[in-house]
Amino acid sequence: MNTPLEGFSKLSKADKIDWIAKHYTKDVEATKSILEKYWNTDPKVQKLHDEFIENTISNYYLPFAVAPNFLINGKLYAIPMTIEESSVVAAASKAAKFWLTRGGFKTEILGTEKVGQVHFIYKGDTEKLQSFFEEIEPELRKSVSDITLNMEKRGGGITKIQLRDLSDQMEGYYQLHCTFETLDAMGANFINSCLEQFAKTLEAKAQSFDGFSDEEKNLEVVMSILSNYVPNCLVRAEVSCAISELNAGGMSGEEFAQKFVQAIAIAKIEPYRAVTHNKGIMNGIDAVVLATGNDFRAVEAGVHAYAAKDGTYSSLTHATIDGDTFKFWIEIPLALGTVGGLTSLHPLVKLALEILQNPSAKKLMEIVAVAGLAQNFAAVRSLVTTGIQNGHMKMHLLNMLNQLGATEAEKMQLVEHFKHHVVTNASVKEALEKIQSQ
Numbered sequence: 001m002n003t004p005l006e007g008f009s010k011l012s013k014a015d016k017i018d019w020i021a022k023h024y025t026k027d028v029e030a031t032k033s034i035l036e037k038y039w040n041t042d043p044k045v046q047k048l049h050d051e052f053i054e055n056t057i058s059n060y061y062l063p064f065a066v067a068p069n070f071l072i073n074g075k076l077y078a079i080p081m082t083i084e085e086s087s088v089v090a091a092a093s094k095a096a097k098f099w100l101t102r103g104g105f106k107t108e109i110l111g112t113e114k115v116g117q118v119h120f121i122y123k124g125d126t127e128k129l130q131s132f133f134e135e136i137e138p139e140l141r142k143s144v145s146d147i148t149l150n151m152e153k154r155g156g157g158i159t160k161i162q163l164r165d166l167s168d169q170m171e172g173y174y175q176l177h178c179t180f181e182t183l184d185a186m187g188a189n190f191i192n193s194c195l196e197q198f199a200k201t202l203e204a205k206a207q208s209f210d211g212f213s214d215e216e217k218n219l220e221v222v223m224s225i226l227s228n229y230v231p232n233c234l235v236r237a238e239v240s241c242a243i244s245e246l247n248a249g250g251m252s253g254e255e256f257a258q259k260f261v262q263a264i265a266i267a268k269i270e271p272y273r274a275v276t277h278n279k280g281i282m283n284g285i286d287a288v289v290l291a292t293g294n295d296f297r298a299v300e301a302g303v304h305a306y307a308a309k310d311g312t313y314s315s316l317t318h319a320t321i322d323g324d325t326f327k328f329w330i331e332i333p334l335a336l337g338t339v340g341g342l343t344s345l346h347p348l349v350k351l352a353l354e355i356l357q358n359p360s361a362k363k364l365m366e367i368v369a370v371a372g373l374a375q376n377f378a379a380v381r382s383l384v385t386t387g388i389q390n391g392h393m394k395m396h397l398l399n400m401l402n403q404l405g406a407t408e409a410e411k412m413q414l415v416e417h418f419k420h421h422v423v424t425n426a427s428v429k430e431a432l433e434k435i436q437s438q
């Protein structure tokens with residue numbers, strides 16, 4: 001039985017590895033060798049990565065790929081993607097190429113509002129709290145002037161502070177519901193710093209507010225934190241073309257458009273399908289969010305809350321046939337940054353942003369939304385034509401062959417073979433064994 005260890009974080013990297021290997025793995029030398037193999041050969045780069053988080057013992061590689069030929073508002077982009085799932089990048093590239101000759105993607109920013117809240121408990125008269133809030137609102141803003149100075153110089157800052165009464169849902173529960181414009185920063189640190197200062201000012205001012213009774217003066221902050229639900233930090237991306245131009249998978253444009261719209265309609269009303277449908281969208285979104293050093297967990301949480309905003313979890317994309325025009329679009333909340341955080345630290349993140357021509361946060365929102373829409377187009381197109389496994393298993397073929405230890409020559413031969421045969425675990429194993437026995 002392993003026993004807990006005090007002060008693991010204070011051990012040297014070598015000692016951490018030693019301890020982990022001895023206590024939790026079967027082969028100490030093999031464990032050390034894997035971990036070391038993934039270290040960067042440049043100690044300066046390794047140190048940088050070590051310091052991103054705590055207790056680092058190695059680096060965890062994911063592929064860094066590029067999907068070219070994305071025409072967005074008349075400009076061509078190659079989109080960097082970081083993801084482990086085979087076929088995602090190929091699907092994005094295929095969708096980009098499809099729309100390249102059909103007018104490309106059009107995008108629009110619908111809002112950039114970020115949100116943060118101070119949650120507090122106040123046991124007393126709501127009207128008194130309202131007049132207290134109106135009196136101290138300017139002081140709340142003044143108390144964060146040091147924090148907001150630079151952001152305000154660039155045109156951002158706090159946009160609104162509202163008092164919200166939620167005491168009908170939980171006894172004494174109120175909020176300062178605050179909105180922010182954080183420009184090219186994702187803004188989490190800026191927002192949380194403002195909120196924590198608001199909380200202090202709120203409690204201190206309550207103590208000295210003459211209109212409050214002693215109990216009311218003891219208004220108590222529970223917590224102060226940004227919200228990853230940003231329904232007004234919204235971007236729309238769209239493609240459209242004549243139905244006659246939609247020939248795909250051997251179907252007529254009309255048949256394809258109809259099936260496609262039906263597939264989206266199903267994802268709108270049926271949560272089991274909507275979750276997988278949106279997962280496919282997030283394949284594209286997360287890959288770009290990760291490549292550009294943004295917080296994909298924040299994006300995921302916000303996006304799924306948005307997908308459920310009308311009370312049922314539903315599709316994030318929409319499609320219509322209007323006369324002879326097919327239209328397909330996404331509306332999605334994305335809180336992203338192109339300054340701060342990892343953006344100037346991680347060499348590959350810097351490169352990803354350079355490949356995207358150093359976009360503003362708004363431009364990055366547009367690019368990410370396009371990646372999501374393209375991914376969804378590719379998935380739904382496969383689903384309503386050939387089925388998903390056809391392309392999926394072909395892309396997965398190399399993973400299977402690597403797992404079976406195939407040589408380069410065997411891989412080449414089998415990739416050719418499976419252009420005309422169905423890929424399954426059994427069929428790949430059998431075909432490899434056949435070559436090997438010859």
Ligand code: MEV
Pocket residue numbers: 085276277278279280281283379380383388
């Ligand atoms: C797989 O990663 C994503 C899909 O399941 C998405 C979808 O079903 O729309 C193919």
